[in-house]
Amino acid sequence: MLKTILETKKQELESLELPPAQQVTKRSLYKALREPNRQIGLIAEVKKASPSKGLIREDFQPVEIALAYEASGADAISVLTDQQYFQGHRDYLTAIKKETTIPIMRKDFIIDEQQVEESARIGADAILLIAGTVSDEDLHQLYQSAHNKGMECLVEVHAADELTNLLMVFTPQLIGINNRNLKTFSTTLHQTEEIAKGVPAGTMFVSESGIHTPEDLIQVGKAGASAVLVGESLMRAESPNLGIKHLFGEK
Numbered sequence: 203m204l205k206t207i208l209e210t211k212k213q214e215l216e217s218l219e220l221p222p223a224q225q226v227t228k229r230s231l232y233k234a235l236r237e238p239n240r241q242i243g244l245i246a247e248v249k250k251a252s253p254s255k256g257l258i259r260e261d262f263q264p265v266e267i268a269l270a271y272e273a274s275g276a277d278a279i280s281v282l283t284d285q286q287y288f289q290g291h292r293d294y295l296t297a298i299k300k301e302t303t304i305p306i307m308r309k310d311f312i313i314d315e316q317q318v319e320e321s322a323r324i325g326a327d328a329i330l331l332i333a334g335t336v337s338d339e340d341l342h343q344l345y346q347s348a349h350n351k352g353m354e355c356l357v358e359v360h361a362a363d364e365l366t367n368l369l370m371v372f373t374p375q376l377i378g379i380n381n382r383n384l385k386t387f388s389t390t391l392h393q394t395e396e397i398a399k400g401v402p403a404g405t406m407f408v409s410e411s412g413i414h415t416p417e418d419l420i421q422v423g424k425a426g427a428s429a430v431l432v433g434e435s436l437m438r439a440e441s442p443n444l445g446i447k448h449l450f451g452e453k
């Protein structure tokens with residue numbers, strides 16, 4: 203699947219038109235996650251559909267969802283901008299950035315400098331970079347170029363050896379451990395527990411995917427996660443607010 207998505211991204215790159223730069227003030231994702239609103243940080247995701255689950259939310263109002271996340275105490279927001287597989291759009295991110303005050307991360311498959319520039323222009327505060335999509339050296343380049351453009355990065359890994367190899371090239375300020383197996387699409391929080399052992403002391407990491415309950419938060423918190431990235435369980439809730447309350451076990 204990842205291979206297919208990357209093929210699409212390469213095609214899209216051939217006709218990518220850079221939008222005009224939005225005049226925005228960048229917000230720090232690192233800082234927000236270092237001082238979370240609750241016992242563990244929350245990056246709440248705006249996600250309409252996914253390749254594994256199909257359509258997740260029929261009534262999809264991206265700005266309203268983002269505003270509700272912020273009002274409910276999310277520390278940051280992740281916005282899917284991939285159109286073909288996640289039914290996202292870069293305009294959703296720009297609109298959300300304008301209406302909110304917390305850091306906004308662009309969730310897409312970023313494999314080229316042009317997309318880093320595009321992310322800066324549409325108003326992203328941070329971008330997701332995925333280990334294994336390009337070489338670790340190229341990933342480092344994209345990471346540095348994002349920082350040069352005033353953005354921060356969440357660098358995602360899926361396996362312990364992937365993290366080990368990455369750390370031989372550079373140490374990202376923020377690591378994401380994806381609980382989803384990209385081949386089978388199944389999720390297990392053991393993934394976080396296993397891979398966390400290889401995260402350097404003092405480096406923050408986020409546990410991503412397949413997180414639904416207060417027990418899940420405790421489990422990944424014990425493994426050392428500073429924050430969680432949650433999409434589906436919030437998007438399927440009756441409202442974003444109820445979804446966040448349910449996640450944290452609040453009345």
Ligand SMILES: O=P(O)(O)OC[C@@H](O)[C@@H](O)c1c[nH]c2ccccc12
Nearest residue numbers: 380410411412413431432433434435
């Ligand atoms: O909807 P979930 O299971 O809560 O997962 C959110 C997020 O981790 C997931 O959307 C994700 C993690 N890494 C990605 C890379 C690309 C697209 C999507 C993702």
